Amino acid sequence: MTADVAILLALGSINLDLQVRAERWPGPGETLQVHDLLRTGGGKAANRAFLARRLGVRACLIGHVGDDDFAEETLRGPRAVDVDLSHVTRVAGQATALAMIVVRADGDKTILLAANANDAWSAGDVEAAAQVVSACEP
Incomplete structure (x- = not known):
């Protein structure tokens, strides 16, 4: 990645x-x-990576999904708008994160989150993410 091209790095949660x-x-x-x-x-x-791409900004998503059938569904939107998913790791033996959201008519909402693979970071994963961030520094 070069310093003269704007790119959004989105590190964190990836859910169904x-x-x-x-x-x-x-x-x-x-x-x-x-x-x-x-x-x-x-x-x-x-969500941030997806919206950045929709606005024409290059975006790279860094995070984890599980090795279950939710992983592909979860990444369908970012993939469709060409978010760089090369730093999304499938974690063996983990479920993809799941958010259950209830929205009332007045717009108030509550969210229940099973973080699952979102919380499965090893020291090697942290180092790999740090290298991606460092490669983008001017």
Whole structure:
């Protein structure tokens, strides 16, 4: 990577997001009917990289997904807009992170996150990420 070309490095969470809409929060032990299921790739880092590419900025995503069937679905959006995924690692024996999001009619939301592979960083992974960041310094 050269210093004269702008690039966004997005390091961090890569999730499969399951979002639904609800009229209200459920009470303890209550089953509440919800609607408008959205199943999409997400996570703070993946979302930033995706949006940067949509705005015409080169983007590189650094993070982890699991070795499960959610990994490919999670990366579909960033791949479709040509985010550099060469620094996304599939972690053997780990599940891809999963966020379960409930949005009320007033826009208030709650998120339950199973971080899974997002938290599976080894010393070698940290060093590799540091090298990518260093290669972008002017």
